Structure formats: structure tokens, C-alpha cells
Amino acid sequence: MSDSEEEEGPDRQLKLVVLGDGTTGKTSLATRFAQETFGKQYKQTMGLDFFLKRIILPGNLNVTLQVWDVGGQTIGGKMLDKYIYGAQGILLVYDITNGQSFENLEDWYNVVKKVNEDSETQPLVALVGNKVDLEHMRTVKVDKHQRFCQENNFSSHFVSAKTGDSVFLCFQRIAADILGIKLNKAELEQSQRVVKADIVNYSQEPVTRTVNPPRSSMCAVQ
Numbered sequence: 001m002s003d004s005e006e007e008e009g010p011d012r013q014l015k016l017v018v019l020g021d022g023t024t025g026k027t028s029l030a031t032r033f034a035q036e037t038f039g040k041q042y043k044q045t046m047g048l049d050f051f052l053k054r055i056i057l058p059g060n061l062n063v064t065l066q067v068w069d070v071g072g073q074t075i076g077g078k079m080l081d082k083y084i085y086g087a088q089g090i091l092l093v094y095d096i097t098n099g100q101s102f103e104n105l106e107d108w109y110n111v112v113k114k115v116n117e118d119s120e121t122q123p124l125v126a127l128v129g130n131k132v133d134l135e136h137m138r139t140v141k142v143d144k145h146q147r148f149c150q151e152n153n154f155s156s157h158f159v160s161a162k163t164g165d166s167v168f169l170c171f172q173r174i175a176a177d178i179l180g181i182k183l184n185k186a187e188l189e190q191s192q193r194v195v196k197a198d199i200v201n202y203s204q205e206p207v208t209r210t211v212n213p214p215r216s217s218m219c220a221v222q
């Protein structure tokens with residue numbers, strides 16, 4: 001075992017799938033998390049983008065998050081089930097200024113339920129209201145968001161991919177919830193230490209480099 005492995009402990013991998021209507025900011029969230037960047041210009045995701053980022057959770061737990069950014073136009077398409085299959089976490093993303101994007105999450109969630117109906121373990125689902133920098137234009141009431149969470153046992157998140165507000169925290173909390181780790185505030189702050197960030201993209205121009213998705217994920221895109 002190398003010194004760095006001793007220091008950081010063994011690696012865990014989690015597959016997170018980001019779902020929701022087009023333009024809600026799924027790619028922006030993933031790139032904000034993986035690269036700490038934000039692009040104002042909209043470029044539609046055709047099918048799927050794929051990002052990897054390694055974080056360290058309290059207890060020196062090394063966790064590699066595979067973030068599957070699914071294009072908003074894939075709903076109703078035959079590939080969607082395959083993208084969702086095997087996910088430990090699902091992020092249902094809507095735009096707080098776009099009520100229809102919230103209403104449509106029911107359809108996205110129905111696909112998640114269908115894919116997992118015969119599965120022994122269910123993915124953890126997080127409801128993510130994005131674009132909180134546009135609070136003055138909010139049309140989806142916070143009450144409505146909270147009710148949807150309570151009714152379905154979702155974790156609740158409000159973020160801005162543009163400013164970065166709560167984005168890292170959101171992914172970190174989801175990873176901790178999946179792994180059954182309870183985090184206090186001090187631990188959350190301390191564990192913002194990110195050791196590695198790789199971005200992988202096989203449906204658009206690569207941002208840094210292009211590689212195949214990890215073998216553990218390939219079963220989902222056969």
C-alpha cells in the first residue's frame with residue numbers, strides 16, 4: 001500500500017444520476033462540482049455527459065463520485081432506463097424559476113421507480129432546486145418543494161450552479177447519506193478537501209480528456 005493510500009484509505013465509488021428537464025442546469029451543476037467552473041452559454045446535452053470527482057469524507061473515506069449528467073431530452077427515450085440502472089443516488093433537478101420543470105419531475109421519478117421496481121436496494125433520491133441566485137424570480141414555492149420531499153422521502157437541496165452556492169455540500173451530503181455517514185457542521189467544512197477532479201465527456205467535446213467510463217458503470221450503457 002502506498003503512503004497516500006494509507007493516509008486516505010481505500011476508494012469507494014458511487015454512481016449518481018442527474019435527471020430533470022432541459023435547461024434546469026444539470027450540466028452546470030456537474031461542471032460546478034467537478035471543475036468549479038460555470039458557463040453562461042447553454043449547450044444542450046445530447047444523451048449523456050459523464051464526470052468523475054473524488055472527495056474525502058470524514059474518517060478519511062475516499063469516495064469517487066461518478067456523475068451521470070443525462071440530457072433533458074432523453075425522457076421517453078430508450079436509453080434512459082440504462083443510464084439510471086445501478087445508480088446509488090439520483091438528483092432530481094428543477095429550476096426554481098420554472099414551475100413546469102418542477103411539475104415534470106413526477107415523470108422523471110416514475111422512470112426511476114420503474115427501473116428499480118425489482119431491485120432489492122433503492123437509490124437515494126435528492127430533490128435539487130437550482131438557480132437560487134434568481135430567488136427574486138422564484139415561481140416554485142419552498143413549501144411545495146418540502147412537501148414533495150416529505151411525501152417521497154427525498155433529501156432536500158437548494159443550490160446555484162452559477163454562484164456555486166451549496167453545490168459541493170449537496171453532492172457531499174448525498175454521498176454521505178448513501179454511505180450512512182452522519183456529518184456535523186465542522187466535519188462538513190473540514191471535508192471540503194478535494195483530492196482529485198477528472199472530467200470525462202463522451203457525448204460532446206472533451207473538456208480536459210476523453211476516456212471510457214469506469215468498467216463498473218459500463219453495464220448501464222451496454
Ligand SMILES: Nc1nc2c(ncn2[C@@H]2O[C@H](COP(=O)(O)OP(=O)(O)OP(=O)(O)O)[C@@H](O)[C@H]2O)c(=O)[nH]1
Binds near residue numbers: 039043130134159
Ligand atoms: N442564473 C442561473 N443560470 C443557470 C444556473 N445553472 C444553469 N444556468 C443556466 O441555465 C442554462 C441551462 O444550463 P445547463 O446546465 O446547460 O442545463 P441542462 O439541464 O444541462 O440542460 P440540457 O442539456 O438541455 O438537459 C445555461 O444558460 C446556464 O448558464 C444557475 O444556477 N443560475
